[in-house]
Amino acid sequence: MDGAPDFRPLYQQVRDLLVQRIVDGAWKPGDALPPEPALAENYRVSQGTVRKALDELEKRNLVVRRQGKGTFVATHTPQRALFHFFHLVGDDGERALPSHRMLSVRSARADAREADRLALKPGTAVVRLKRLRLLGARVALVERIAVPAALFPGLADSRHADLPNELYRHYEIVFGVTVARAVERLKAVAATAEEAASLGLAPRAPLLEIDRVAFGLDGKPVEWRRSRCDTASHHYLSEIV
Amino acid sequence: MDGAPDFRPLYQQVRDLLVQRIVDGAWKPGDALPPEPALAENYRVSQGTVRKALDELEKRNLVVRRQGKGTFVATHTPQRALFHFFHLVGDDGERALPSHRMLSVRSARADAREADRLALKPGTAVVRLKRLRLLGARVALVERIAVPAALFPGLADSRHADLPNELYRHYEIVFGVTVARAVERLKAVAATAEEAASLGLAPRAPLLEIDRVAFGLDGKPVEWRRSRCDTASHHYLSEIV
DNA sequence: GAGTGGTCTAGACCACAGC
DNA sequence: CTGTGGTCTAGACCACTCG
DSSP states (O other), rough: OSSSOOOOOOOHHHHHHHHHHHHHHHSSSTOOOOOHHHHHHTTOOOHHHHHHHHHHHHHSSSSSEETTTTTOOOOOOOOHHHHOOOOETTTOOOOHHHHEEEEEEEEEEEEEEHHHHHOOTTEEEEEEEEEEEEETTTEEEEEEEEEEGGGGGGGGGGGGGGSOOOOHHHHHHOOOOEEEEEEEEEEEEEEEEHHHHHOOTTOOOOEEEEEEEEEESSSSSSEEEEEOOSSEEEEEEEEEO | OSSSSSOOOOOHHHHHHHHHHHHHHHHHHBBOOOOOOHHHHHTTOOOOHHHHHHHHHHHHEEEEEETTEEEEEOOOHHHHHHHHOOOOEEEOOHHHHHHHEEEEEEEEEHHHHHHHTTOOOOOOEEEEEEEEEEEEEEEEEEEEEEEGGSSSTTGGGGGGGSSOHHHHHHHHHHHHOOOEEEEEEEEEEEOOOOHHHHHTTTTTEEEEEEEEEETTTTTEEEEEEEEEOSSSEEEEEEEEE
């Protein structure tokens, strides 16, 4: 820590250096970080300072720590992928885990809205996915997804039946794209004729629209997703602390 | 810390003792806690341990710390009341702060749903409020609220015009009830004829229903609120970290 | 200047994992 | 047994607030 002068607290500097190494891919999801004493020596700070930096990485869900084993870069396990980002819950409180039916995968040029949400220039190459998602045996969501083609080379050529339900895990394993954060905007909308047919509802039935932008480790948008959900027997759960 | 044997970490014991004092009202919202060295001496632990306990209280939004001044029990400032618990945002990204028009305040006996949400026996005395809330100049929400009468003595006798927009602040100042946490369940529903009229919408227009249970410092439900919102030009914002 | 919380250190010991 | 993260201490100094 004796390089360029920097007047922020040491633990923040260490924290940012650690984040940088994860963002750069020096440590990949699932990898163990060096032990705390090694990091302390490496950065010429005390172990307490390293711990405070790691506390913050843990709070941001970038690493998980396990006593006796080590500190590991966080991964999108099936559990995390589903429960952390999927907030639809049965009205009885059961978290019915969704399955899916992928309908199509197509290359396209970003339209105005995709360009806005993904922070791209209109016309940039994107990949569009369409799928249905089932809760229990019923189709409950229709989903349109758009991602920048540049981040996902070859995705457009996937056979749509081969794409897994847990896309974020797939993004991470196959394309090295880690979803670190997301912002969801929710609205109530009336189902289009097509949506109503897919969901087995009356035309213009009320649907919950979830418009989600997911961000990568570097803070840039990596996916835009618009889900329209039948909330007759499910709800979106939001906990405020 | 040399009383009854307890094998949890010291900082957790100190944390829980501090929480207890806040819950019991020994320190009220806005009060300063004793300085860290005093707490350390009091509980016979090091200042570092007290700090770790206070870190957790701060994370739970129970206290706020200000360098050079002290540590204070959190209060529902107008800012916090609105932005922490009110998640509707204009589609342009502006946080239009809502105003309200209280319609009625009535005593009643808890029906089945109120009893469920508030963890009361059916028939327990409750107070029901109805109000409209405006975003800008437009009526955008119709809201029904129910609270246990026992926690809010005299509330039922309030002139409804006297009740402020920021109810949580009112609960805290007038009744000593602090809302610490809330759970919201969101659905899309079709407006009833009455709701459509209040909101100036077509009958059966899609509305976002927010069903919120708010919990006090002791973890017990203190309010149930059901808001139905016109999301034509606003959305509910949910950030996932 | 006195008092507060914020940062940082060095070192001890504990609890858990795995050979 | 060794190595990991988790807890705890004691003390130093910094940054901010206020009289």
